[in-house]
Amino acid sequence: MMHMKKSTKRICSLVLIALAVVLLFILDGHKNEQGMLISILQKSAILAIVAVAMNLLNGFTGLFSLGQAGFMSIGAYVTAILMIPVASLDGVYYMNGVAPGIRSMKEAMEAGPAWLQAAYPFLALIAGGLIAAAFAALIGIPVLRLKSDYLAIATLGFSEIIRAVFSSPQMDTITNGSYGLNKVPTFPKLFGLPVLFTPFIIAAVCIALMVLLINSTYGRAFKAIREDEIAAEAMGVNLFKHKQLSFVISSFFTAISGGLLAMFMRSIEAKTFSITLTYDILLIVVIGGIGSVTGSVLSAFLVTASKEWWLRFFDQPLIIGGWEISLFRTGFRMVVFSVLLMVVVLFYRRGLMGDKEFSWDGLVRLLKKPFARRVPAGVKGGAGHE
Template sequence: MEKTLQRDSARKIGSVIAWCLIAALYAFLILLDNVLPANGFTLMLIPVLKKGAIYSLICVSMNLLNGFTGLFSLGQAGFLLVGAYTYAVFSVPAEQHDAVYQYFDGGAIRFSIPETLGKLLGENAGNFLGAVVCIILAGLVAAAFAALIGIPVLRLKSDYLAIATLGFAEIIRAIFQWNSLGPITNGSNMLRKYTNFSDICIGSLKLSTAFPFFISMVCIGLIVLLINSSYGRAFKAVRDDEVAAEAMGISLFKHKMLSFVISSFFAGVGGALLAMYQTTVQANAFKSAMTYEILLIVVIGGIGSVSGSCIASFLYIACNEWWLRFLDSGSVSLFGNTIAVPFFRDGFRKVVFSVLIMVIVLFFSRGIMGDKELSFAGLVRKFQKKKSPDGAKGGAGK
């Protein structure tokens, strides 16, 4: 009885801490966009935070499939591509069409959802709502593609599924680059000049960093709710033992399909956010290497851990795009003194980064979090346990 009470109180304190931290995070992000001075530190922090938030969503969506349902799919880059293109195609402003679709006489789709909404509701509201509508549309189109290819592909298991989905991603890329579809996809050329993060604001309040965090957090929240629902438990049952799950009355195909389509929906959303971040989209970038990058982050974070994927995303992006860049520059500046290091030259960052990843994969084969979750309730319980050694058992905290 006393233990249950203690658990309840830990949960309450944990959720209060979590909400406070989220509020503090958003306050910081809005300050970062609007008030804080632009110096070397904040300028680099902003893109890393944005991309980290976007990759968190993409990795969690892959984790839903690979970690929670046990479907080893390598088609993520294909769904990102579909999402990114859907978003970009529907948000290029009408006046930019001639410039963007320069080889295709201005393209076939000559309107932009944010612009159309902007005429009705005012520019800022139009950009915000238009972006959200386009993002949801991106998810839906990616989900539709997943539903189509899921029917034949999900009858395959393990390696065969991986090969089939990998092939799918490559085919999608080739189709989007096909010149005959040029009036819509712009063929091999990039889409640009569409609504991006810097267009998102309320009045004069810029939300360019807070927006991707907001969308990612909502989506990851939905995925967590799904995982904790009866569907989520069915997914895990399918992952652990297909025969046993089927004997318990779980329809294998239905649940695999559900997981595949939902995962692709969120990958499509992630693709749309990535398009907003990059400000240009070109099918060429969505190679299988991108899928491996995402898979790597999922493995580093821990297969089957949502919070692990998020932590790993931010760490990976920060190391890759920021912290390790000094290795390329040929020198280190330490407290104002510039020291030339002979090893440090172009491309050395890639070497160090690869070694770091190998160390992680070799020594933390279960990733940062394993299949556990970071929970504030767990941390609180750990703290309570330290205070009274005979207290409640430690929670799921790290």
């Protein structure tokens, strides 16, 4: 079996990255014409972060958690509150005003040095991640002693509690209650590149950090827990410590994606982070392959593009030869999308990637497969071998 040289793989990877960068520059030059495509790609990158974070917990550690929407809401609200300019506070909190402490803190931050103001959006994202991680560490103490469906129900309950708290009237001066938050600034510039690049760079960094964790000794401990907790404990793995670590880190990156979503949408409200969002993320993970980072990233782009772009024409009336096909109407694209999901699950029962990752060798084998000559039964090695 032939394998590509490491230098060749490195060159192929650099070429692929260069092509992606060129594509983004082209899209940035045609923002008005390609607004839909840019939005789909940016949202896909944001969802790729939370999908990989969920896979870290579900696929690599074996913990079935459904609290992703709750942690995303924490990241989104913290980021939005910290990023809304002081001049816009009265227009956002028009009912009961903003908490004095929030106004004072934001005034102090805006009066800070230029370097602090430039780093402020990224500090807001990290703050949202750290607060979500703190909540995860706190609820993880009782919740992570549960297993399977019980853990899923407990984390789902936490997510719904967070959503209810954020929309409650008692939180009006902080989260603006059921009115939500608007006038959230969009993505900041990073490394002097166009704003369009920011979510992709942050997504790449977050996913790379999670991949490094998965491939570390901690990642091997996570996989040991997933395979057999009793055997892992016998090998000296501290079950609770590593479960807690996986839960906290997953929640941190999930909150980062929530903060990016707030910048992407420019306005947020509690109902955005309902149970439906968690199911959408779980769908991305399952379609991509539980235990595959590549699958989660690929699936995030495919699922988002299918739901919000490629299948849109099914919502429009179809007229052929003067006859209107009544089947094509608003909402029909979701029926088609559901059928496609069933087909994928039937033919790819472990997802598109299973538990495998992308490799250049695998891609070459896949491309050669249709052209490979069949070897007759009983003949070893095929033609050309003695």
